[in-house]
Amino acid sequence: MGATKTDHFTERQNQLATLAKAIAHPARIAILDYLIKVDSCICGDIVNELPLAQPTVSQHLKELKNAGLIKGDIEGNAICYCIDENTWKQFQDILNAFFNGYTPNAKSCC
Amino acid sequence: MGATKTDHFTERQNQLATLAKAIAHPARIAILDYLIKVDSCICGDIVNELPLAQPTVSQHLKELKNAGLIKGDIEGNAICYCIDENTWKQFQDILNAFFNGYTPNAKSCC
DNA sequence: TATCTTAATCGTAATATTGCGATTAAAACA
DNA sequence: TGTTTTAATCGCAATATTACGATTAAGATA
Numbered sequence: 007m008g009a010t011k012t013d014h015f016t017e018r019q020n021q022l023a024t025l026a027k028a029i030a031h032p033a034r035i036a037i038l039d040y041l042i043k044v045d046s047c048i049c050g051d052i053v054n055e056l057p058l059a060q061p062t063v064s065q066h067l068k069e070l071k072n073a074g075l076i077k078g079d080i081e082g083n084a085i086c087y088c089i090d091e092n093t094w095k096q097f098q099d100i101l102n103a104f105f106n107g108y109t110p111n112a113k114s115c116c
Numbered sequence: 117m118g119a120t121k122t123d124h125f126t127e128r129q130n131q132l133a134t135l136a137k138a139i140a141h142p143a144r145i146a147i148l149d150y151l152i153k154v155d156s157c158i159c160g161d162i163v164n165e166l167p168l169a170q171p172t173v174s175q176h177l178k179e180l181k182n183a184g185l186i187k188g189d190i191e192g193n194a195i196c197y198c199i200d201e202n203t204w205k206q207f208q209d210i211l212n213a214f215f216n217g218y219t220p221n222a223k224s225c226c
Numbered sequence: 227t228a229t230c231t232t233a234a235t236c237g238t239a240a241t242a243t244t245g246c247g248a249t250t251a252a253a254a255c256a
Numbered sequence: 257t258g259t260t261t262t263a264a265t266c267g268c269a270a271t272a273t274t275a276c277g278a279t280t281a282a283g284a285t286a
Binding site for chain 1: 143149
């Protein structure tokens with residue numbers, strides 16, 4: 007055990023969970039914060055910004071890329087990362103739909 | 117290693133990550149979906165709704181309660197859970213602020 | 227070509243999460 | 257009181273995540 011039973015849940019529930027997981031680490035939030043701040047996406051000085059070693063940052067970048075939140079372009083021997091506009095908006099919509107799905111109800115018991 | 121280096125990130129970054137982590141599991145999304153659906157929060161039949169054993173569900177409920185997303189009232193020997201309206205709204209605001217913080221920029225390199 | 231720079235990948239250790247059987251605690255009920 | 261119901265907690269096994277040193281691959285540069 008220890009493995010999530012993804013096949014028993016709906017595709018939407020799994021997607022939402024995966025999406026949340028992608029941003030469920032302060033380093034990944036910090037990376038996204040940085041990419042937003044410097045918006046013309048300077049590359050590997052992300053490593054200088056973060057209190058983490060290069061392989062660790064690389065691993066977090068990979069996860070963000072897998073989630074689709076960022077993309078990277080090769081530029082010489084450096085790599086230039088930035089927010090993926092489309093996925094970003096999509097994520098925002100999915101999360102909004104989820105949170106807007108709840109409307110407080112007076113007859114709730116607690 | 118293996119432990120997240122929370123102390124090197126800002127409080128906001130950690131809060132956002134913790135928040136995301138709370139909903140980063142399909143079972144927890146499913147629990148929230150269910151609580152939203154039945155809005156007058158029926159209790160432990162959450163277990164019947166989910167493909168998971170009672171202790172597992174109990175553990176997920178505990179995590180959601182820790183995050184503040186749900187609260188529980190004792191009702192006889194059963195316990196009645198429901199969405200915590202205030203935290204829910206707060207989460208929505210925090211996530212919105214994060215996602216709205218990015219505005220697509222033409223001069224992005226990729 | 228040899229060297230430097232940049233960033234991915236490999237391998238491994240430490241820790242966290244997920245899941246559940248067994249047990250427990252507390253209230254309901256016979 | 258003894259039994260049933262409900263849900264938390266304990267203890268453990270399986271797996272996932274986080275972190276990083278060492279290595280590697282590829283382009284830049286001398």
